[in-house]
Amino acid sequence: QKEVEQDPGPLSVPEGAIVSLNCTYSNSAFQYFMWYRQYSRKGPELLMYTYSSGNKEDGRFTAQVDKSSKYISLFIRDSQPSDSATYLCAITQGGSEKLVFGKGMKLTVNP
Amino acid sequence: EAGVTQSPTHLIKTRGQQATLRCSPISGHTSVYWYQQALGLGLQFLLWYDEGEERNRGNFPPRFSGRQFPNYSSELNVNALELEDSALYLCASSWGLNYGYTFGSGTRLTVV
Numbered sequence: 001q002k003e004v005e006q007d008p009g010p011l012s013v014p015e016g017a018i019v020s021l022n023c024t025y026s027n028s029a030f031q032y033f034m035w036y037r038q039y040s041r042k043g044p045e046l047l048m049y050t051y052s053s054g055n056k057e058d059g060r061f062t063a064q065v066d067k068s069s070k071y072i073s074l075f076i077r078d079s080q081p082s083d084s085a086t087y088l089c090a091i092t093q094g095g096s097e098k099l100v101f102g103k104g105m106k107l108t109v110n111p
Numbered sequence: 112e113a114g115v116t117q118s119p120t121h122l123i124k125t126r127g128q129q130a131t132l133r134c135s136p137i138s139g140h141t142s143v144y145w146y147q148q149a150l151g152l153g154l155q156f157l158l159w160y161d162e163g164e165e166r167n168r169g170n171f172p173p174r175f176s177g178r179q180f181p182n183y184s185s186e187l188n189v190n191a192l193e194l195e196d197s198a199l200y201l202c203a204s205s206w207g208l209n210y211g212y213t214f215g216s217g218t219r220l221t222v223v
Contacts, residue, residue, distance in 0.1 A: 034211055036214075041216070042216050042217075043115070043201050043203075043214030043215050043216045043217050044154070044201070044214050045213075045214065046211040046212065046213070049211050088153070088154065098144075098156050098159065098167055098169075099144075099154075099156065099212065100156070101146075101153050101154040102153065103151075103152070103153035104153060
């Protein structure tokens with residue numbers, strides 16, 4: 001079983017749609033959960049960071065963590081064409097200082 | 112504030128040659144991380160350097176090596192290049208993992 005599983009998509013939605021991106025993980029020792037966005041020909045950029053179960057909001061983005069189910073989600077409200085990118089979940093135990101990434105989901109938001 | 116810078120942007124090498132990739136972290140960041148992003152495989156952890164020392168290593172053969180200099184910049188060396196080494200190599204730096212990584216734009220290595 002892989003440490004982190006992410007639906008690879010791709011996902012195509014109309015502008016204004018609510019987007020849900022999901023990852024599951026296998027190791028209950030994971031404590032820190034991140035979402036990165038990667039535009040074509042660029043490095044990933046940190047979008048959201050959380051270390052507890054529950055929801056964290058930042059503008060149109062909401063990160064959700066359910067440690068009991070080992071499930072994390074990223075919701076994008078009122079999606080925009082500029083949100084078109086690959087989204088990667090990343091998880092770590094913390095002390096190991098190594099991030100384990102999902103394979104990424106390619107999102108296209110159509111105007 | 113300048114971000115993480117990587118050079119070169121693109122690199123084309125022949126199988127069996129050596130490649131050297133360079134990374135300058137954000138000023139004040141002491142940790143540098145290297146990741147390989149190959150098509151279909153996602154980001155795979157390669158190496159972590161902190162304060163000039165190798166702290167952790169991913170599941171890669173010894174021909175992948177590197178170092179961190181006193182100014183915290185870092186170099187990744189790949190010896191005896193193989194075709195499957197073709198990938199985007201990403202460098203990241205951080206204050207510490209609690210703050211997440213900041214990535215550079217990567218070096219695209221192509222082995223022919």
